[in-house]
Amino acid sequence: MPIKTESFYLNVGPQHPSTHGVFRLRLSLDGEVVTDVEPIVGYLHRGIEKLAETRTYTQIIPLTDRLDYLASMTDNVAYCVAVEKLAGIKVPERAEYIRIIFSELMRISSHMMAVGFYLNDCGAFFTPVLYMWREREKIIDLFDMVCGQRLLYNYMRVGGVSQDLPDEFMPALKKFVDEMPRYIGEYNQLIKQNEIFLARSKGVGILPRETAINIGASGPVLRASGVKWDLRKMDPYSLYDRFDFDICTGEVGDCYDRYWVRMQEMTQSLRIIEQAMKQMPDKGPVCADVPQFFRPPAGEAYGYIEAPKGNLGFYIVSDGSIAPYRLHIFPPTLINITALRDMVIGWKVADLIIIFGSMDVVLGEIDR
Amino acid sequence: MTVALNGEETGKKVAEAIPGSVVSGDKNSLIVESKSLLQVAEYLKNTPGMEFDYLTVVTAVDYLDYFEVVYRLVSMKNNQSLMLKTRVFDRVNPTVASVTGLWRAAYYQEREIYDLLGIKFEGHPYLKRLLLWEGFEGYPLRRDYL
Numbered sequence: 001m002p003i004k005t006e007s008f009y010l011n012v013g014p015q016h017p018s019t020h021g022v023f024r025l026r027l028s029l030d031g032e033v034v035t036d037v038e039p040i041v042g043y044l045h046r047g048i049e050k051l052a053e054t055r056t057y058t059q060i061i062p063l064t065d066r067l068d069y070l071a072s073m074t075d076n077v078a079y080c081v082a083v084e085k086l087a088g089i090k091v092p093e094r095a096e097y098i099r100i101i102f103s104e105l106m107r108i109s110s111h112m113m114a115v116g117f118y119l120n121d122c123g124a125f126f127t128p129v130l131y132m133w134r135e136r137e138k139i140i141d142l143f144d145m146v147c148g149q150r151l152l153y154n155y156m157r158v159g160g161v162s163q164d165l166p167d168e169f170m171p172a173l174k175k176f177v178d179e180m181p182r183y184i185g186e187y188n189q190l191i192k193q194n195e196i197f198l199a200r201s202k203g204v205g206i207l208p209r210e211t212a213i214n215i216g217a218s219g220p221v222l223r224a225s226g227v228k229w230d231l232r233k234m235d236p237y238s239l240y241d242r243f244d245f246d247i248c249t250g251e252v253g254d255c256y257d258r259y260w261v262r263m264q265e266m267t268q269s270l271r272i273i274e275q276a277m278k279q280m281p282d283k284g285p286v287c288a289d290v291p292q293f294f295r296p297p298a299g300e301a302y303g304y305i306e307a308p309k310g311n312l313g314f315y316i317v318s319d320g321s322i323a324p325y326r327l328h329i330f331p332p333t334l335i336n337i338t339a340l341r342d343m344v345i346g347w348k349v350a351d352l353i354i355i356f357g358s359m360d361v362v363l364g365e366i367d368r
Numbered sequence: 369m370t371v372a373l374n375g376e377e378t379g380k381k382v383a384e385a386i387p388g389s390v391v392s393g394d395k396n397s398l399i400v401e402s403k404s405l406l407q408v409a410e411y412l413k414n415t416p417g418m419e420f421d422y423l424t425v426v427t428a429v430d431y432l433d434y435f436e437v438v439y440r441l442v443s444m445k446n447n448q449s450l451m452l453k454t455r456v457f458d459r460v461n462p463t464v465a466s467v468t469g470l471w472r473a474a475y476y477q478e479r480e481i482y483d484l485l486g487i488k489f490e491g492h493p494y495l496k497r498l499l500l501w502e503g504f505e506g507y508p509l510r511r512d513y514l
Contacts, residue, residue: 041498041499042498042499042500042501045499045500047508049484049509050508050509211472213421213422213444214421214471214472214473215471215472215473215475216422216423216424216471216472216473218424227444229444234369234370234447235369235370235447236369300396300429302425302440302451304424311424313424313425313440315425315427315438317429325429326429326430326509328425328427328429330424330425330427334476334477335473335476335477337476338472338473338475338476367499368499
């Protein structure tokens, strides 16, 4: 005779060690099996879109730092790309290369955090995170060198970047790029063939290709489901059409594929940085001539980039004044968790934590 | 390169298939009547040559005279995009049809618009506030909210 338990509700979060921020999941459980899940967000809502309406275009840049705080640099870039589109500003070539180098460094750093904490959720408690942290520290040192900040950079400006690279930057970057493949090999050696890790992530939380497209997923989550879609290749912004790199895709769209896509993307990002270092002009302006208070013509623009976590966009409406009339942030991770319900139903609570971890969610961006 | 479709030309095709649905179209966007939004969306998703299978941003802007709901559609197959817009003139009880049935990408974004701008999406499976709490008064992203 099958034993049935009465289904009951369980609140995971908002303060749970593996919720990656203040995130609450309302679970319906049948014994240990998840039968329904409702994500509840908004604990970190700061009203950035409303705040932006009372600030000038330059003053908004520090606000964008606080979106995805593990990848602030790309948030800066996305916002600046949108404003430049709106106002028709051309970015100098050297500044574009600096932006690309920092975007790719940020991608490596963000993916490291994603993979590290994902393994944490798998039960490899803090050892992998500390390995990842070791190299992330080097990236942060590079950022520190150019803008004096370690987490919220506020480095990009509309029309370029805030200051040129210091002399010691390029040698330090070269050292990092030369060392990094060895470390990636080390991670793979540690993680990739670990039997417990494979048992817990292969075939778990499958996101089928059609669902991934229909829910509008982007970034590594979309690519892990086998969709070859990367804005850097499909819709090259900035100077991405000058680089030679591959789009990494998974096969089935399970947790393992999401992990493996991120690991491969780190290598591809290194390839882009190496090429950018060779192509970058040695001298030249790093910011277009943009006054501190400027009035873009009335109209609207949607600027978007391929951020580490997916397609990040800013929809800006201008009424011709010094502040935007409306600013909307399109957050990739909020869209990605639309599929969470499909992915976790039927799995156990322990798997839910892993599946959620593999999505790489940052709540600063979801709640805004 | 994702080709942004010309709203004027696309509007002609849409108006041919669904008469009376198009308000206007310019270089960047296509504006349709809010009552025929769902029909147009279905046409854009399923017609060969359009095949907009991927919905990215959904947002709304308060222009005081009307609300404008904006959809950016992308076709992965043809690598093209379209800005689709619709306008709602009712300030007390603004209502637009929900497109969640066609693209689930709109699920959270429509909830967010309902939360912050107070536009109701008819046919949404779970239209509740997303970022603010139940019982919050007013809609903060409206321009007359202080």
